[in-house]
Amino acid sequence: MRREGTGVPSPPVEVSVPVSAAGLAVAPTDAPTAEPSTEGLVTVRSPIVGTFYRSASPYADVYVEEGSYVKKGQVLCIVEAMKLMNEIESDIDGRVAKILMENAKPVEYGEPLFLIEPGAQPEG
Numbered sequence: 001m002r003r004e005g006t007g008v009p010s011p012p013v014e015v016s017v018p019v020s021a022a023g024l025a026v027a028p029t030d031a032p033t034a035e036p037s038t039e040g041l042v043t044v045r046s047p048i049v050g051t052f053y054r055s056a057s058p059y060a061d062v063y064v065e066e067g068s069y070v071k072k073g074q075v076l077c078i079v080e081a082m083k084l085m086n087e088i089e090s091d092i093d094g095r096v097a098k099i100l101m102e103n104a105k106p107v108e109y110g111e112p113l114f115l116i117e118p119g120a121q122p123e124g
Helices: none
Strands: 042-045 050-053 075-081 084-089 094-099 105-107 112-118
Touching: 075 112
Parallel strands: none
Antiparallel strands: 042 112, 050 075, 050 105, 075 084, 094 112
Protein backbone atom coordinates (compact mmCIF):
# COMPACT_ATOMS: atom_id res chain seq x y z
CA MET A 1 0.00 0.00 0.00
CA ARG A 2 1.31 3.44 -0.81
CA ARG A 3 0.58 6.77 0.75
CA GLU A 4 -1.09 8.99 -1.73
CA GLY A 5 1.34 11.26 -3.48
CA THR A 6 4.53 10.25 -1.59
CA GLY A 7 5.61 7.15 -3.50
CA VAL A 8 6.67 5.63 -0.15
CA PRO A 9 5.07 2.36 1.00
CA SER A 10 2.97 2.50 4.17
CA PRO A 11 4.18 0.56 7.20
CA PRO A 12 2.28 -2.70 7.83
CA VAL A 13 -0.62 -2.44 10.24
CA GLU A 14 -1.20 -5.19 12.82
CA VAL A 15 -4.81 -5.87 13.79
CA SER A 16 -6.03 -8.03 16.70
CA VAL A 17 -9.45 -9.63 16.59
CA PRO A 18 -10.80 -11.17 19.80
CA VAL A 19 -12.05 -14.75 19.44
CA SER A 20 -14.13 -16.47 22.11
CA ALA A 21 -13.15 -19.95 23.27
CA ALA A 22 -16.61 -21.20 22.28
CA GLY A 23 -15.89 -20.22 18.69
CA LEU A 24 -12.92 -22.58 18.66
CA ALA A 25 -14.72 -25.64 20.01
CA VAL A 26 -14.37 -28.74 17.87
CA ALA A 27 -17.27 -31.16 17.54
CA PRO A 28 -16.51 -34.64 18.89
CA THR A 29 -15.82 -37.16 16.15
CA ASP A 30 -17.63 -40.02 17.87
CA ALA A 31 -20.99 -38.21 17.99
CA PRO A 32 -23.96 -40.31 16.84
CA THR A 33 -25.13 -39.63 13.31
CA ALA A 34 -28.68 -39.22 12.05
CA GLU A 35 -28.11 -41.77 9.27
CA PRO A 36 -30.24 -44.87 9.71
CA SER A 37 -28.42 -48.19 9.72
CA THR A 38 -29.04 -49.99 6.44
CA GLU A 39 -27.43 -53.28 7.42
CA GLY A 40 -29.70 -56.13 6.37
CA LEU A 41 -32.15 -53.78 4.67
CA VAL A 42 -32.93 -53.47 0.97
CA THR A 43 -32.90 -49.95 -0.48
CA VAL A 44 -35.59 -49.07 -3.03
CA ARG A 45 -34.19 -46.34 -5.31
CA SER A 46 -35.86 -44.00 -7.76
CA PRO A 47 -35.50 -45.32 -11.31
CA ILE A 48 -36.11 -41.84 -12.76
CA VAL A 49 -35.84 -38.13 -12.02
CA GLY A 50 -39.17 -36.67 -10.95
CA THR A 51 -41.42 -35.80 -8.03
CA PHE A 52 -42.06 -38.31 -5.23
CA TYR A 53 -45.68 -38.88 -4.13
CA ARG A 54 -46.80 -41.23 -1.36
CA SER A 55 -50.38 -41.49 -2.70
CA ALA A 56 -52.25 -41.42 -6.00
CA SER A 57 -53.84 -38.05 -5.20
CA PRO A 58 -53.70 -35.46 -2.41
CA TYR A 59 -56.91 -36.89 -0.88
CA ALA A 60 -56.12 -40.60 -1.27
CA ASP A 61 -54.58 -42.78 1.43
CA VAL A 62 -50.82 -43.27 1.20
CA TYR A 63 -49.63 -46.49 -0.40
CA VAL A 64 -47.47 -47.54 2.58
CA GLU A 65 -46.47 -46.33 6.04
CA GLU A 66 -43.34 -47.13 8.02
CA GLY A 67 -43.99 -50.56 9.51
CA SER A 68 -46.29 -51.65 6.64
CA TYR A 69 -45.78 -55.15 5.29
CA VAL A 70 -45.44 -55.30 1.51
CA LYS A 71 -45.47 -58.03 -1.12
CA LYS A 72 -43.34 -58.20 -4.24
CA GLY A 73 -45.02 -56.08 -6.92
CA GLN A 74 -46.97 -53.94 -4.44
CA VAL A 75 -46.96 -50.20 -5.23
CA LEU A 76 -44.90 -48.19 -2.75
CA CYS A 77 -45.20 -44.71 -4.27
CA ILE A 78 -45.44 -42.72 -7.48
CA VAL A 79 -42.67 -40.75 -9.15
CA GLU A 80 -44.10 -38.19 -11.57
CA ALA A 81 -41.91 -37.39 -14.57
CA MET A 82 -43.09 -35.11 -17.37
CA LYS A 83 -46.75 -35.46 -16.30
CA LEU A 84 -46.53 -39.27 -16.35
CA MET A 85 -47.26 -41.07 -13.07
CA ASN A 86 -44.80 -43.96 -12.65
CA GLU A 87 -45.74 -46.50 -9.97
CA ILE A 88 -42.72 -47.72 -8.04
CA GLU A 89 -43.20 -51.30 -6.86
CA SER A 90 -41.47 -53.39 -4.23
CA ASP A 91 -39.02 -55.97 -5.57
CA ILE A 92 -39.34 -58.12 -2.44
CA ASP A 93 -41.66 -59.21 0.34
CA GLY A 94 -40.91 -57.49 3.64
CA ARG A 95 -41.61 -54.64 6.04
CA VAL A 96 -41.09 -50.94 5.26
CA ALA A 97 -38.43 -49.99 7.81
CA LYS A 98 -38.00 -46.35 6.74
CA ILE A 99 -39.46 -43.89 4.24
CA LEU A 100 -36.57 -41.70 3.19
CA MET A 101 -38.38 -39.04 1.13
CA GLU A 102 -40.95 -36.37 1.91
CA ASN A 103 -44.16 -36.23 -0.09
CA ALA A 104 -44.18 -33.95 -3.17
CA LYS A 105 -40.40 -33.44 -3.12
CA PRO A 106 -38.10 -33.79 -6.14
CA VAL A 107 -36.04 -36.98 -6.47
CA GLU A 108 -32.99 -37.77 -8.54
CA TYR A 109 -32.18 -40.94 -10.46
CA GLY A 110 -30.90 -43.57 -8.02
CA GLU A 111 -31.92 -41.60 -4.92
CA PRO A 112 -32.99 -43.87 -2.02
CA LEU A 113 -36.76 -43.81 -1.38
CA PHE A 114 -37.42 -46.67 1.08
CA LEU A 115 -35.60 -49.16 3.27
CA ILE A 116 -37.27 -52.56 3.40
CA GLU A 117 -36.56 -55.37 5.84
CA PRO A 118 -36.63 -58.43 3.57
CA GLY A 119 -38.63 -61.50 4.53
CA ALA A 120 -40.40 -59.82 7.46
CA GLN A 121 -43.98 -60.99 7.85
CA PRO A 122 -46.83 -59.83 10.06
CA GLU A 123 -47.34 -61.85 13.22
CA GLY A 124 -50.38 -64.04 13.37
